[in-house]
Amino acid sequence: MNPGKPLKPDKAKEDFNYQIEVAERLRDAVIxxxxxxxxxxxPIHVTQSRKIxxxxxxxxxxxxxxxxxxxxxxxLAGAATTSGYSAPLNVGKASDLAHAYQIIAQDADYDRSIxxxxxxxxxxxxxxxxxxxxxGAPFVAPLTLGEQCLGWAVQxxxxxxxxxxxxxxxxxxxxxxxxxxxKLNQSFRAGDLLEEQTARHFPKVLSLPAEATLFSxxxxxxxxxxxxxxx
Numbered sequence: 001m002n003p004g005k006p007l008k009p010d011k012a013k014e015d016f017n018y019q020i021e022v023a024e025r026l027r028d029a030v031i032x033x034x035x036x037x038x039x040x041x042x043p044i045h046v047t048q049s050r051k052i053x054x055x056x057x058x059x060x061x062x063x064x065x066x067x068x069x070x071x072x073x074x075x076l077a078g079a080a081t082t083s084g085y086s087a088p089l090n091v092g093k094a095s096d097l098a099h100a101y102q103i104i105a106q107d108a109d110y111d112r113s114i115x116x117x118x119x120x121x122x123x124x125x126x127x128x129x130x131x132x133x134x135x136g137a138p139f140v141a142p143l144t145l146g147e148q149c150l151g152w153a154v155q156x157x158x159x160x161x162x163x164x165x166x167x168x169x170x171x172x173x174x175x176x177x178x179x180x181x182x183k184l185n186q187s188f189r190a191g192d193l194l195e196e197q198t199a200r201h202f203p204k205v206l207s208l209p210a211e212a213t214l215f216s217x218x219x220x221x222x223x224x225x226x227x228x229x230x231x
Contacts, residue, residue, distance in 0.1 A: 007097075010082045012070035013230040019063035020219050023056035027215060031195070050191025053215060054160040057194055061157040064150075064222055065119040071229055072125075072139070073100040076132055085231050088134035104128065120154055122147045142228035145203050146221055152178060152201075153218060159190050177201070178214065194218075 034049025035042030075087035077094045094100035102110045105117060119125055122143040129139035143150070152174040159171035175184055175193050178201060194215040199208040202217050206224055 007074060008079055008082060009071045009074045009230045012067050012074060013226050015070070016063050016067035016226055017223065020060055020222060023060045024216075024219055026056045027053050047189075047191070050189065050195060052191075053194050054189070054191045057153075057190070057215060057218070058157045058160045060219070060222060061153050064153075064226075067226060068119045068125055068139070068229075069117060072129065072132075073097050073104065075138075076100040076103060081230055083231055085138070087138055089132065090134055091132055104132070122150045138229050138231065142225040145205075145228075146225050149202055149218070149221055156190050156193065 030044075030049045030052045033042055033044050034046035035044075036046060038045065073094075074097070076089070076091075077097050077100045078086065078089075080086035091103070094103055101112060101117075102108055105115065107115070126136055126140050126143050129136035129143075133139070155167075155170040155174040158167045161167075171190065172184060175188065176182065178193065178198050179196060180200075194213065196214050197211055198214055199206075199210075199212045199217040202208055202221060203224075206217070206220050208217050208220065212220075
């Protein structure tokens with residue numbers, strides 16, 4: 001991203017949707033190849049195929065956070081979407097993207113090459129949006145709608161990335177909530193959860209089919225939320 005040019009927010013959404021498509025293609029390609037026993041048609045073990053699904057999901061969660069950042073700095077710099085939408089500002093428009101980052105970070109010396117802003121917590125992103133945009137639009141409503149599921153997504157992602165007691169405990173709590181189960185198998189992993197058919201906790205506006213896996217439900221949720229943020 002050129003830090004001096006307020007590109008349209010649509011570019012942030014296009015980049016994010018591309019990462020979703022890549023993850024979906026990867027998942028769809030690898031899942032049929034996994035089996036309990038290796039055969040010519042199933043050349044890898046199911047645990048390996050599901051590990052790849054975990055990595056695909058982790059990439060999408062990271063891309064979601066990058067999308068939130070890219071959309072917010074563009075709106076703060078006064079950029080409008082192709083449809084003509086521009087976020088109503090509570091503050092003066094940033095002069096460019098570099099200035100927008102400085103405003104959000106509240107640091108005149110902020111440098112993206114060495115500094116980092118967190119976009120993990122929907123609550124924190126909503127608080128940030130409310131400060132800079134009237135009623136926090138267009139971030140608050142979508143993030144509120146998806147807040148619970150987004151929180152679980154972070155816990156699933158963290159379990160893929162880390163093996164700490166904290167990450168394991170949070171993942172198990174998320175999995176039990178999503179599956180409505182009190183106990184999980186000791187070997188139950190994030191990839192197993194993502195392939196479960198469980199969409200009961202997702203917003204009804206997504207119109208998910210009963211057979212939707214958690215992975216596919218999340219991909220649809222992310223697309224929907226991105227469309228609300230960049231209409």
